[in-house]
Amino acid sequence: MMTVCSEKDWLLLSLYLAGALSTRQVEGLESRLSSESYLAEALLQLKRTRSLLARLPQKPVPHNFTISPESLPHKQNTRLFPAFRLATAICSILFFITIAFRTLALPLQSNQTLMMAVPGESQRAAPKAVTSSEDTASATAGANLGAPPLLGADAPSVSLPTQEITRDEAYAEEPVNPKRSPIPWAQIAWLLGGLSLALGAAAVFFYFQERV
């Protein structure tokens, strides 16, 4: 019965011929070779294949490939790939720092802004409450809408004519916008992200241009 070698056997035989097997593997294979005739036949065929390939003669060169000064291009290209690779890396790092800062630092900053803004309002609102009922009402209402739990202790004795103050007016008078930041983080992140992509594409282009 004809048995066919598995791919693993072919790999083993190939490595055996190249002398790339360990002593233990060689012993195992040689014992199999003596008992399994199909394996011995496969080895013989591989040996023939190798000897045929090794028999291929070296072709003589049709002419010398020496270089003459005229055949050289006038100007050697400077290597741009390393520069673009570095620039891409820097831009990417800055991009991620910006994103991380925007994600982590802004909520903290907005909380701080809120906490700092509230006492200022109440301090300003308290004296006014004594002199003008209309002003007091608006200030208290505004502060109450902005941060009710912190304001409770500051204005306990004021009567509130609530029907005269609308919610919109209260916000319009003392706007508190915790999201607003003096630095345009979103624009910076967009800019850096775009720059990273463009520089990365250029780096890939120069890599293939300057590849050895």
Place this chain on the structure above:
Amino acid sequence: MDENYLIEEAKQGSLDAFNRLVLVYQTRVFNLAYRILGDEPSAEDTAQTTFLTAYQKLSSYRGGSFLAWILRIATNQCYDKLRILKRHPTTPLEPEYDDEETMESALWMKDTSAGPEESFDQAELERAIQKCISALPVEYRTVTVLVDVEGMDYETAAGVIKTPLGTIKSRLARARLRLRECLMGVWELLPTSIRLNLEGTK
């Protein structure tokens, strides 16, 4: 002359030193290109481009085997050439291996030491083997040429084509398996004297 000295001189811009290196390695580069590409004019172009590229990129050579470095350039050039040939296939005006054109191809003139019959057999054998090599997928072909034809060890071949050693081993085993099937027919056609000679060579 010392190879390292020539390389250093060439790095300083000495074309003469580089050309001495070219003379040392041109046969290896040309043969590698010829075995991978399968035709002589393309191999000539590739060998020339290889040396030109090597001279221009010499500053990127960081020591180690200069042969491996230059063969890596040659292999990359061969891949580029194959890509171009695939995109723009060309048909030769005169069939190079047409049996009826043998007298015009001057193959019979090449080896004067052997008899004409033996030379013809040799040329036929070479042609058949090259045909089998050319039928392999390019990545198998490259490994076969480097290891089985050029006689490199696995590590050097892995360095030349920048491929892991395990990949080289498995590619070579598969390539040999395919070549075995293709070359079995060639083997049967070989004269007994050559067969016995090859059996003895191993």
